[in-house]
Amino acid sequence: MAKFKCKVCGYIHEGNKAPDLCPVCQAPASEFEEIKEEGAGQKKGLNRDSNIYTVLYAAVMVLVVAVVLAFTSQSLKSAQKANEDNDKRQQILRSINVSVAANEAEAKFNELITDGFVKKGSAFEQVGKDVAFTAIEAEEFPVFVANVNGETKYIMALHGAGLWGPIWGYISVDADKNTVYGTDFSHASETPGLGAEITKPAFSGQFAGKQLFKGNEFKSIAVVKKGKNAEGQDYVDGISGGTITSQGVSAMLYNSLNSYVQFLTSK
Amino acid sequence: MGLLSEKNKDVLFGPLSINNPVVVQMLGICSALAVTSKLEPAIVMGISVTAVVAFANVIISLIRNTIPNRIRIIVQLVVVAALVTIVSEVLKAYAYDVNKQLSVFVGLIITNCILMGRLEAFALGNGPWESFLDGIGNGLGYALILIIVGFFRELLGSGTLLGFQVIPQAFYELGYANNGLMILPPMALITIAVIIWVHRLKNKDLQEK
Numbered sequence: 001m002a003k004f005k006c007k008v009c010g011y012i013h014e015g016n017k018a019p020d021l022c023p024v025c026q027a028p029a030s031e032f033e034e035i036k037e038e039g040a041g042q043k044k045g046l047n048r049d050s051n052i053y054t055v056l057y058a059a060v061m062v063l064v065v066a067v068v069l070a071f072t073s074q075s076l077k078s079a080q081k082a083n084e085d086n087d088k089r090q091q092i093l094r095s096i097n098v099s100v101a102a103n104e105a106e107a108k109f110n111e112l113i114t115d116g117f118v119k120k121g122s123a124f125e126q127v128g129k130d131v132a133f134t135a136i137e138a139e140e141f142p143v144f145v146a147n148v149n150g151e152t153k154y155i156m157a158l159h160g161a162g163l164w165g166p167i168w169g170y171i172s173v174d175a176d177k178n179t180v181y182g183t184d185f186s187h188a189s190e191t192p193g194l195g196a197e198i199t200k201p202a203f204s205g206q207f208a209g210k211q212l213f214k215g216n217e218f219k220s221i222a223v224v225k226k227g228k229n230a231e232g233q234d235y236v237d238g239i240s241g242g243t244i245t246s247q248g249v250s251a252m253l254y255n256s257l258n259s260y261v262q263f264l265t266s267k
Numbered sequence: 268m269g270l271l272s273e274k275n276k277d278v279l280f281g282p283l284s285i286n287n288p289v290v291v292q293m294l295g296i297c298s299a300l301a302v303t304s305k306l307e308p309a310i311v312m313g314i315s316v317t318a319v320v321a322f323a324n325v326i327i328s329l330i331r332n333t334i335p336n337r338i339r340i341i342v343q344l345v346v347v348a349a350l351v352t353i354v355s356e357v358l359k360a361y362a363y364d365v366n367k368q369l370s371v372f373v374g375l376i377i378t379n380c381i382l383m384g385r386l387e388a389f390a391l392g393n394g395p396w397e398s399f400l401d402g403i404g405n406g407l408g409y410a411l412i413l414i415i416v417g418f419f420r421e422l423l424g425s426g427t428l429l430g431f432q433v434i435p436q437a438f439y440e441l442g443y444a445n446n447g448l449m450i451l452p453p454m455a456l457i458t459i460a461v462i463i464w465v466h467r468l469k470n471k472d473l474q475e476k
Contacts, residue, residue, distance in 0.1 A: 048333070048334070048335045048336060049335065049336060049337065053335055054335040054337055054338055057333070057334070057335050057338070057342075058338060058341070058342075061342060061345060062345070065345055065346075065349045068349060068353070069349060069352055069353070072352075072353050072356050072357075073356060076356050076357065076359070076360040079360035079361065080356070080359045080360045080363075083359065083360065083363040084363075087363060087367075102363070102364075164371075189371045191304075192302075192304050192305055192308065193304040193305060193424065193425065193450040194450065240447070241447065241450075241451075
């Protein structure tokens with residue numbers, strides 16, 4: 001049942017079509033207009049199908065959404081940055097086999113990490129741990145000096161590519177700059193249960209004790225299929241079902257550590 | 268009309284079983300395959316989708332009479348995308364670890380067909396309260412299937428639940444092995460198919476002739 005309103009006197013007629021004559025003011029059928037019910041789709045007095053309305057609506061909507069998102073992003077930025085930094089500190093600490101909760105990461109980091117280097121040109125410059133920390137994001141090559149129970153460890157940042165996205169990690173070596181002390185790997189979007197297993201201690205724990213140099217030559221550490229071995233260099237088992245990610249870790253170790261050779265060979 | 272009239276109860280509880288978005292409407296299958304290899308991401312994904320679909324439903328329902336018909340899908344997408352971005356930002360700020368686990372899947376909520384389906388089919392024609400219930404109901408219906416699938420896939424594929432070992436070591440010593448196929452997408456599809464089979468066995472009126 002539709003409603004029709006007389007534009008002359010305001011009389012409302014209910015029926016399937018407008019009456020021939022308005023019973024109040026005798027206006028003809030052409031003076032009647034249909035009233036669209038609310039909820040049936042149309043708001044009174046507003047042509048929602050006009051181009052101007054559509055364009056304005058889209059513009060206003062985009063502006064409102066932009067403001068809301070910008071506000072959300074700005075107001076959450078400091079909390080997010082703190083989380084990211086603590087996450088990085090946790091990863092760095094895990095590479096020297098120290099596992100702490102996120103809220104204790106900063107204190108522990110400041111306690112254990114004593115100094116930092118950053119690669120400038122081909123040489124490594126001593127810049128302190130805070131500058132080295134900011135260098136991680138720029139994918140420069142920072143080295144952290146850690147003091148674990150009186151022993152010096154060097155931690156290096158790694159960057160590479162997995163199957164679906166970037167992977168990264170940290171590797172620590174003993175004072176001889178050759179024997180691996182610990183590692184930690186992270187990823188952006190590797191397959192859960194498969195490639196994503198590189199973050200697990202079962203994988204990263206295999207690296208401890210392996211050597212980066214064989215006969216004074218940089219060899220890196222290979223990640224190979226379980227049961228296979230790599231000639232002339234140390235190797236660990238890859239992840240079954242995560243072949244591409246495992247190969248990515250292998251390539252990341254080689255490429256990233258290659259940039260640290262100058263640091264590792266200097267006394 | 269009370270807050271939970273008969274019709275609203277239908278709206279809220281229907282999607283849990285008889286009108287389930289995954290096993291009856293066959294929506295959101297792709298994400299159900301992707302996030303269910305472990306139980307925990309399945310749960311968080313279920314909660315996130317429930318929150319997003321409920322609030323998107325309310326917002327679209329509130330502005331349903333102003334939306335120009337020709338760009339209504341775009342408006343729905345913008346609302347959903349904005350909400351998902353906010354959820355993702357909030358997770359990053361206050362639940363960093365969970366966010367890291369879900370990684371790309373949070374963003375993929377935008378492309379979840381359940382959302383567009385509910386907005387287009389329900390929120391555009393109903394009031395905010397009904398739309399909210401509809402969103403909650405459909406979100407939970409989706410979460411329910413995700414949790415069932417995630418439960419079996421993690422249990423049979425990794426021998427763990429929520430990361431804890433539940434299959435005793437003694438089983439492995441007797442020769443039991445985790446089924447590696449369970450953590451790959453094909454088994455997710457088969458698991459969902461089995462759920463659909465069981466569901467239709469119990470609800471004869473859903474069976475196609």
